[in-house]
Amino acid sequence: xxxxDDSLWDPSKSSVFSGxxxxxLEERRRRVAAVLGLSAEEAGALTGxxxxxxxxxxxxxxxxxGRFSLPLGLGLHLKVNGRDYVVPMxxxxxxxxxxxxxxxxLVAGVGGFQAExxxxxxxxxxxxxxxxxxxxxxxxxxxxxxELLTLARGFLPHLTQRGGGMRELEVRVLPAPEGPExxxxxxxxxxxxxxxxxxxxxxxxxxxxxxxxVERITGGRVYLRILSNLxxxxxxxxxxxxxxxVLEDFGLPGEDIAEGIVQASRFAQADPYRAATxxxxxxxxIDAVAIATGQDWRAIEAGAHAYAARAGQYGPLSxxxxxxxxxxxxLELPLALGTVGGPLKVHPGVQVALRVLGSPKxxxxxxxxxxxxxxxxxAALRALGSVGIQKGHMALHxxxxxxxxxxxxxxxxxxxxxxxxxxEVRVERAQEFLTEERVAVGAGEAPTLASxxxxxxx
Numbered sequence: 001x002x003x004x005d006d007s008l009w010d011p012s013k014s015s016v017f018s019g020x021x022x023x024x025l026e027e028r029r030r031r032v033a034a035v036l037g038l039s040a041e042e043a044g045a046l047t048g049x050x051x052x053x054x055x056x057x058x059x060x061x062x063x064x065x066g067r068f069s070l071p072l073g074l075g076l077h078l079k080v081n082g083r084d085y086v087v088p089m090x091x092x093x094x095x096x097x098x099x100x101x102x103x104x105x106l107v108a109g110v111g112g113f114q115a116e117x118x119x120x121x122x123x124x125x126x127x128x129x130x131x132x133x134x135x136x137x138x139x140x141x142x143x144x145x146x147e148l149l150t151l152a153r154g155f156l157p158h159l160t161q162r163g164g165g166m167r168e169l170e171v172r173v174l175p176a177p178e179g180p181e182x183x184x185x186x187x188x189x190x191x192x193x194x195x196x197x198x199x200x201x202x203x204x205x206x207x208x209x210x211x212x213x214v215e216r217i218t219g220g221r222v223y224l225r226i227l228s229n230l231x232x233x234x235x236x237x238x239x240x241x242x243x244x245x246v247l248e249d250f251g252l253p254g255e256d257i258a259e260g261i262v263q264a265s266r267f268a269q270a271d272p273y274r275a276a277t278x279x280x281x282x283x284x285x286i287d288a289v290a291i292a293t294g295q296d297w298r299a300i301e302a303g304a305h306a307y308a309a310r311a312g313q314y315g316p317l318s319x320x321x322x323x324x325x326x327x328x329x330x331l332e333l334p335l336a337l338g339t340v341g342g343p344l345k346v347h348p349g350v351q352v353a354l355r356v357l358g359s360p361k362x363x364x365x366x367x368x369x370x371x372x373x374x375x376x377x378x379a380a381l382r383a384l385g386s387v388g389i390q391k392g393h394m395a396l397h398x399x400x401x402x403x404x405x406x407x408x409x410x411x412x413x414x415x416x417x418x419x420x421x422x423x424e425v426r427v428e429r430a431q432e433f434l435t436e437e438r439v440a441v442g443a444g445e446a447p448t449l450a451s452x453x454x455x456x457x458x
Contacts, residue, residue, distance in 0.1 A: 017076045017086070021098070032074070036086070036356055045348035046088070046356065048072065056346055072292060072349070073097040074356075075285070077105035079112025080238075080371045087372060088353035089288035096284045099379035100372055106247075107240045113374065114239045115367035121167060121233035122199040122336060124190035124207040124226070131220030134173050134184050141171045141188065144217045148210070152190060155209045159202065164195040166206075188214055191233065196362050198296055198338030203227040229302040231334040232310070238370035239330045240378070247327065250386050258327040260385020261320050261378070268316035278316045278377070279308055282331065285376030286369050293357070293365070294343040294350035296336070303334040318377045331374040335366040398425045405430030 017035075020028060033043040044050030048069060058064040075087035075097055089097050107113055131137040141148075152166035159165045168191040176182035190210060194202050207225035215222050247254035247261075268278035283301060290297035308314050318331040339362050344350050354360070357368065398416035404427045407415045415433060419425045 017074075020074070020076060032086075032356075038352065038355075042352045042355070046072070046352040048349065051349045052347055060343065060346065070291070072353075075104065075289070075372060075375075076101045077108050078368070078371060078375065079104070079108040080115050080367055082112065083358075084108075085358065085368055086356055087289055087368065088292035088356050089285070089372075090291040091284070091288035093284065096288055096376065100285045100375045103375040103379040103382070104371075107242065107375065107378070110240075110242055110246060112240075113371040115237060115370050117236040117335065117363040117366035117370070118234050120164070120194045120197070120199065120336075120362055122192050122194050122203050122231055123228045123233065124192060124203040124210075125224065125228050126188040126190070126207055126211055126214050126222050127224040128186040128188065128214060128218050128220040128222055129183065131186055131218045134186055137186055137218045137220065138171050138173060140217050140219075141169075141214070145169055148213060148217075151213055152192075152206060152210060155206050156192070156202065159193075159195065162195060164193040167191045167193050186218070186220065194338075196338060196340045198299070198336050198341065200227055200296065200299070201341065229299045229336070230306040231303050231336040232307060234334055234336055234366075235332055236335040236366040236370040237330065237332045238367070238374045239328070240374060241329075242327045244322070244325050244327055247382065249382075252386055257382060257386055258322050261327060261329075261381040262322050262385075264381045264385045265316065265318070265320040269319065272314040275308065275314050275316045278318075278381075279305065281380040282317050282333075282373040282377045284380075285372040286333075286335075289369055289372055290337075292350070292353045293337075294347055294353075295338065296342075299336055300334075303336060307334050318374055320381065329374055329378060331370055331377065333370070333373070335369050337362050337365050337369065339365060401425050401427050401430050405434060407434060 017031075020031070023031065029043060029047055032038065032046075033040075038046065041050060052067050054064075054066070057067050070090050070092055072088060072090050075089050078085045078087055078100075087100075089100070091097065128137070148169050149166055152169070153160050156165045168189075170189040170191065172185075172187040172189065174185040174187060176184050188210075190203070190206055192199065192203050192206060204226055207227070211222040211225045214220075242258075244254040244258040247257040249257060264278070268275040283304060286300065286304075287297045289295075290300055304317060305314075308317055317333045318329060320327060320329045322328070338344065339354065339360070344354070357365070360368065398419045401419060402412045402415040405415070407430065415430055418433060419430055422429070
């Protein structure tokens with residue numbers, strides 16, 4: 001695990017974020033910059049004011065036209081392995097950051113999350129065809145294994161010198177998808193420790209370099225030579241335990257909330273239709289941190305969902321159970337993350353986001369990701385198993401609706417509260433309130449909740 005700068009990462013400083021959501025945007029920016037010791041330039045990169053330039057954007061993608069913005073917020077109160085984290089999250093859905101912060105605070109109050117991550121082992125695949133007898137080809141590959149391992153290490157000298165590089169070579173024979181009368185698929189796996197890199201470029205380059213040697217040994221032809229995004233040698237796990245009493249909410253005892261969470265977990269284990277939505281909730285949190293920190297979130301998604309189907313039926317990435325008055329939760333998924341390379345070097349906002357996290361190494365970063373995913377899942381199941389997901393979600397969604405309806409910034413909270421109270425969180429209804437009260441958009445005094453109440457309202 002990476003060492004943190006104790007001057008910035010004193011756990012006692014987490015209290016400075018108390019009531020953070022009540023501050024104005026500018027107040028939040030000032031507080032974050034002060035607490036985390038960010039320079040004006042770093043703060044500007046984090047908020048987007050001095051973020052990605054046209055020149056950098058043009059170098060990052062083909063046919064660049066400009067830049068596209070999404071909200072960046074902070075997940076708060078996350079404690080993992082005894083350390084407090086402030087978590088940058090980029091997402092458009094209004095309830096996600098609030099949910100992960102709430103659940104993280106709940107778990108932090110009883111000790112926080114425990115998490116661990118495997119070494120950064122990635123798999124490169126070489127698909128061999130037209131090789132003749134499959135078992136003779138397998139024998140030839142096994143006989144040449146040490147030669148191939150030596151060649152592979154030679155293609156990754158710098159990675160090998162740093163303690164990573166080629167770890168293992170495996171050979172697989174897969175049934176032909178067309179049926180037993182067709183040639184089986186011969187697949188060679190190159191298992192590589194990519195250390196701090198996500199590893200796609202490293203593994204793909206190695207696979208390309210190794211292809212001619214595999215062809216020479218098997219007498220066949222290598223077609224695909226590319227990494228696998230099912231990074232099942234690179235798993236991360238997070239766990240938490242909450243006394244059921246601390247779950248009391250919504251006018252319900254903690255035991256009832258815990259039972260609702262467990263029943264939701266059972267549902268996901270039994271039904272792929274439910275499991276897909278269950279895992280989407282987990283990935284709400286993980287994807288948001290992945291985007292903020294410049295990770296390949298598409299690869300993370302692909303690996304997570306493939307891993308969820310490893311038993312032959314798609315299932316949940318997390319599970320919950322009750323035992324002895326305690327609610328236990330655990331999450332496991334593949335997480336191919338990097339702290340070097342790609343957009344991490346060129347995107348200024350990504351660089352500062354990683355600094356906000358304490359500049360962790362890849363395995364520590366995976367622990368944070370897993371804890372965020374489990375926190376997000378806890379928040380969702382807590383609501384689903386009791387009062388339903390819409391109560392909290394719609395309260396946050398109402399703010400977006402108020403903005404869409406044309407409310408001035410000072411009126412947004414008041415109008416959103418009214419929409420939730422009435423139970424009609426729709427742009428059309430918000431516009432009706434604005435019209436009925438003759439509120440001029442962009443002019444005059446901002447309306448209050450009292451002035452926006454409908455005739456006869458309480």
